[in-house]
Amino acid sequence: MTGSMTSMQRTLGTMGFKEPDQVPLFLLFTMHGARELGLSIHDYFSKPEYIVEGQMRLLKKFQGDCVNPFTYAAIEIVAWGGEVIFREDGPPNAGKPIITKNADIETIEVPSVEASPSLLSGLHTIELLKKRVGTNVPIMGSVISPFSLPVLQMGFEAYIELMYGEPDLFWKLMKKNEQFCVAWANAQIEAGATAIGCADPLASPDMTPTDLYRKTGFIVAQRTIARIRGGVATHLASARTLSRIDDLAKTGTVGVGVSAFDEIGAVKRAINGRMVLIGNLNGIEMRRWTPEIAEQKVKEAIAKAGRGGGFILSDNHGEIPWQVSDSVLFAISAAAKKWGRYPLNWVPDEG
Numbered sequence: 001m002t003g004s005m006t007s008m009q010r011t012l013g014t015m016g017f018k019e020p021d022q023v024p025l026f027l028l029f030t031m032h033g034a035r036e037l038g039l040s041i042h043d044y045f046s047k048p049e050y051i052v053e054g055q056m057r058l059l060k061k062f063q064g065d066c067v068n069p070f071t072y073a074a075i076e077i078v079a080w081g082g083e084v085i086f087r088e089d090g091p092p093n094a095g096k097p098i099i100t101k102n103a104d105i106e107t108i109e110v111p112s113v114e115a116s117p118s119l120l121s122g123l124h125t126i127e128l129l130k131k132r133v134g135t136n137v138p139i140m141g142s143v144i145s146p147f148s149l150p151v152l153q154m155g156f157e158a159y160i161e162l163m164y165g166e167p168d169l170f171w172k173l174m175k176k177n178e179q180f181c182v183a184w185a186n187a188q189i190e191a192g193a194t195a196i197g198c199a200d201p202l203a204s205p206d207m208t209p210t211d212l213y214r215k216t217g218f219i220v221a222q223r224t225i226a227r228i229r230g231g232v233a234t235h236l237a238s239a240r241t242l243s244r245i246d247d248l249a250k251t252g253t254v255g256v257g258v259s260a261f262d263e264i265g266a267v268k269r270a271i272n273g274r275m276v277l278i279g280n281l282n283g284i285e286m287r288r289w290t291p292e293i294a295e296q297k298v299k300e301a302i303a304k305a306g307r308g309g310g311f312i313l314s315d316n317h318g319e320i321p322w323q324v325s326d327s328v329l330f331a332i333s334a335a336a337k338k339w340g341r342y343p344l345n346w347v348p349d350e351g
Contacts, residue, residue, distance in 0.1 A: 004021055005020055005021045006135075006136040006137070007024065007064075007065035007066065007136060007137045007138060008135055008136055008137060008138055008194070010022065010024045010065055011024045011065060011066070011138050011312065013309065014276065014309040014310060014311060014312060015231075015254065015255075015276050015309075015310070016309070017273055017308060017309045017310045018309045019307075019308065019309045019342040019343060019344075020309065020342065021341065021342060022336070022337060022340045022341045022342060023302055023306050023311060023312070023313050023336060023340030023342075024065040024066075024312045024313065025063075025064050025065050025312075025313045025314070025332070025333065025336040025340070026064060026065060026066045026140070026278065026312050026313070026314040027058070027062055027064035027066075027314070027315075027320060027329065027332070027333070028066070028068050028070075028140070028314060028315060028318055028319055028320060029054075029055070029058050029068055029319075029320050030068065030070055030071060030072065030091065030319050030320070031044070031090075031091065031322045032054070032058055032320060032322070032324075033050070033051060033053070033054015033055055033057065033058055034050075034054065036053075036054050036057045036058060036061075037050060037053060037054055037057075040088065041086060041087070041088065041089075041090075041092070041322075042086040042092075045071045045072070045092070048121055048122075048124040048125040048128055049128065051069065051071065051125050052069075052125060052128040052129050052132065055067040055068060055069070055129060056129075056132055059133075059137065062329050062330065062332075062333045063333050063337070064333065065137070065138065065312075066137060066138040066139070066140050067129050067133060067137055067138075067139055067140070068139075068140050068142075069122060069125040069126045069129055069139060069140075069141065069142075069193070070122075070140070070141075070142040070197075070319075071092075071122065071125075072084065072091050072092040072093075073091075073094070073144055073152065073199065074092055074093060074094040074095075074152065075118045075119065075122060076119075076143075076144055076149065076152070076180075076184070077094040077095075077098065077152050077153065078116075078118040079111040079113075079116035079118055079119050079180075079184075080098050080108070080111055080153065080180075081098055081111075082094055082095055082096070082097075082098040082152075082153075083095035083096065089322050089323070090321075090322055091319065091322075094152045097152075097153060097154045097155050097158070098153055098154075099150075099153050099154035099158075099173075100154075102158075102162055102166055102169050105162075105169045105172050105173045105176075106169075106172065108176065110176045110179050110180050111180060112183075113183050113184055113187045119184060119187070122188070123187055123188065123191040124191075126139060126141065126188055126191040126192045126193050127191050127192055129192065130191070130192030138194040138195065139192055139193050139194045140193065140194065140195060140196075140197050141185065141188035141189065141193030141194075141195065141196045141197065141230075142188075142196065142197045142198075142199065142318075143181050143184055143185045143188075143196055143197075143198050143199070144181070144198075144199050144200075145181065145198050145199060145200035145202070145203065145217070145220070145221065145224070145234075146174055146177030146178045146180070146181045146220050146224055147174070147177075147200060147202055147203065147216065147217035147220045147221065148199060148200045148201050148202040148203070148217075149177050149181070150162070150173060150177070151201075151202065153173075163212070163216065170216070174216075174220050177220075178220060178223060178224050178227075181198075181224055182224060182227045182228060185198075185228045185230070185232070186227075186228060186229050186230075189228070189229050189230040193230070194230075194231075195230055195231040195232065195233060195254075196228060196230055196231070196232045196233070197232075197233050197235055197257075197318060198221075198224075198225075198232050198233065198234050198235065198253070199235050199237050199318060200217070200221065200234050200235065200236060200237075201236050201237040201238070201239050202217060203217050203218075203221065203234065203236055203244060203247075203248065204236045204239030204240055204241065204244060204259075205240060205243045205244050206239045206240045207239055210243075210244075210247075213244070213247065214247065218247055218250075218251065221234070221248075221251040221252075221253070222250070222251050222252060225251055225252040225253060226252055231254045231255075232252070232253050232254060232255075233253060233254060233255030233256065233257065233276070233278060234248055234251065234253040234255070234256050234257070235256070235257030235278070235317075235318045236256075236257060236259060237257070237317055237318060238259050238260070238261075238283075238316055238317045239259055239261075240259050240261050240262055241256060241257075241258050241259055241262050241267060242262045242263070242266060242267050242270060245267065245270040245271055245275075246270075248275065249271070249274040249275055253275060254275060254276060255275050255276035255277070255278050255312070256271070256275050256276070256277060256278065257278045257279055257280075257314070257316070257317075257318055258277055258278065258279035258280040258316065259279070259280060259316050260279075260280050260281070260282035260283075260284075260285070260316040262279075262280060263304075264277070264279065264280050264301055264304045264305045265304035265305060267280075267305075268304065268305040268310070268311065271310070273310060275310075276310050276311070276312060277305055277310060277311050277312070278311075278312045278314050279301075279313075279314055279315070279316050280301065280314075280315075280316040281297055281298070281301065281313070281314065281315045281316060281332070282297075282315075282316055283315040283316060283317045283319070283320060283321050283324070284321065286315065286320070286321065286324045286328060287321055287323040287324055287325075289328045289331075290328075291327055291328060291330070291331035292331075294328045294331035294332050294335060295331055295332075295334070295335040295338075295339075298313065298331075298332055298335035298336055298339060298340075299335060299339045301313060302336075302339050302340050302344065302347070303339075303344075303347045303348075306340060306342075306344055306347065307344055307347055313336055313340065
């Protein structure tokens, strides 16, 4: 493929493991739109119209290849009856656990998307973005995996104890979370999302031993992804990916977000054409990069993972931190266009 493409054409090309005109760049902004509009993070997230305007300004400013209606993970906890805690310089967090004792799992009710103002606001954001970008730019919906959501629902320690100590209750919670996740994901697809990013940090070998994952999270992922009416990309949210690649490829996911702790070339080889690789610029280090470092990091990632398509350049977590400066973001965008244009004649074969 040669010549200039739309962002959608570029993304679909690389997902088909062809080399489009250039490596797609997904700058997954959430909070930066508030800065563009001169609003606090709290106020920015209060209206879909603000989020849409912020996303459109960021798309034009940094020339990425997607828009991101995602606000914050705790939006799902709000739907379950929980609370959200805002801060001035970072993503909002979930408040107190909504499951305070394991017996609550028996009685907790699965939220209806149609009856959840927080989720309906998210769907309206997607609908408005779809009117603005049409089919030219991918719109990335977002869900939390049913397997990872309990960390917010009940806390990490209590969830691990549940997983090991009360498997019957664990599976009851998974069934409810799967029902919610599928409904929420499909509502986003219906509203206009191109694909769904599924945050599943507990799928990482850093978080869950392989034997336990295959008996739990792997089964949950297979069942959930099979019921979502659109492509799903699984993101392990900064946790290591490499040794879990074969399992992830069998879940039905079409893409995988890769940690900065993974060697991206090794992951690309392990994937071997089974999934699209997304990543893996280090968002935490990015806060301290100079434009020169940013260009070098982009060049290295493209050199190791760009050949043959199947690669979307992005950050390693699925969210650009608030503290990352415009100068670094401009440098990332410029470097992606400079070094990511196909064919990658400057990239040496790795062997």
